[in-house]
Amino acid sequence: MTSPVGSLFSGVLEQCSAGSEFGAVIDTDMRRRLLHGLFDSFYADKADKSVVFDTNRLWSARLPAINDLFPKARVIACVRNVAWIMDSIERLYRANPYENTKLFGDAVERNTVYSRCETLAQRNRLVGFAWAALKEAYYGEHADSLLIIDYDLLTQAPERVLRLVYDFIGEPWFEHDFEHLAYDAPEFDQALGVTGLHKVRPRIAVQARRTILPPDLFKQYSDLSFWLDGSASAANVIRMKSDAANI
Numbered sequence: 001m002t003s004p005v006g007s008l009f010s011g012v013l014e015q016c017s018a019g020s021e022f023g024a025v026i027d028t029d030m031r032r033r034l035l036h037g038l039f040d041s042f043y044a045d046k047a048d049k050s051v052v053f054d055t056n057r058l059w060s061a062r063l064p065a066i067n068d069l070f071p072k073a074r075v076i077a078c079v080r081n082v083a084w085i086m087d088s089i090e091r092l093y094r095a096n097p098y099e100n101t102k103l104f105g106d107a108v109e110r111n112t113v114y115s116r117c118e119t120l121a122q123r124n125r126l127v128g129f130a131w132a133a134l135k136e137a138y139y140g141e142h143a144d145s146l147l148i149i150d151y152d153l154l155t156q157a158p159e160r161v162l163r164l165v166y167d168f169i170g171e172p173w174f175e176h177d178f179e180h181l182a183y184d185a186p187e188f189d190q191a192l193g194v195t196g197l198h199k200v201r202p203r204i205a206v207q208a209r210r211t212i213l214p215p216d217l218f219k220q221y222s223d224l225s226f227w228l229d230g231s232a233s234a235a236n237v238i239r240m241k242s243d244a245a246n247i
Helices: 006-017 028-042 058-061 063-069 083-093 111-122 126-139 149-156 158-169 188-191 217-223
Strands: 075-079 144-149 237-242 244-246
Touching: 006 028, 006 083, 028 063, 028 075, 058 063, 058 075, 058 126, 063 126, 075 126, 075 158, 083 111, 083 126, 083 217, 111 144, 111 217, 126 144, 144 149, 144 158, 149 158, 149 237
Parallel strands: 075 144, 144 237
Antiparallel strands: 237 244
16 A cells, blocks of 8 residues: 655645745755654654655655655655556456446547556656656665665565565564465455555465556567666666576
């Protein structure tokens, strides 16, 4: 589930910035205090915790601010071939044939698999925004605070990958049960019109399948995995390389 802190962060910043009637009377130091206080207030009930995970795709596009507010903060992103992400969403859409999901704004957007994928890939939509924001972080000046995890490798070797994650955030290893997972958000998914969107299978495992996307569409989105080339980025990446997990 996406945390509301990202939207709250953007809302407060908008009210404090140029163009707002309050922009002229709120200086940078005050903005910094307000935004830091937002995190303090939202997670006040976890003040005794040394580490808090906030789940929002926005943070990879806000690394300059996050790095300034919380110098020790880290961003962790799980990535997958975008074609398979489109395939997964398309499967969920087809599994709810009697629902006009809120993922699409009108009949033009939801007409066919081509219009649906094109809509999702726009830079301000579900897939396109997350992809563009992560790419910004990957090539940005704060890339060393970013950890990218290959989804397929995670499903093949979850403990091995998670141990690297714990090393990255500097926390002691916690024993996980990868055979008995449980997460679902049925009310949220039903309100969105995509039943099963957030449901997690009880066991981490590789599940091979054939794509339901047309071949040309699958190829189009398969070419977007920028994280496979680490030559121009300081980001940390856990990916398959010579049959080993590398970071």
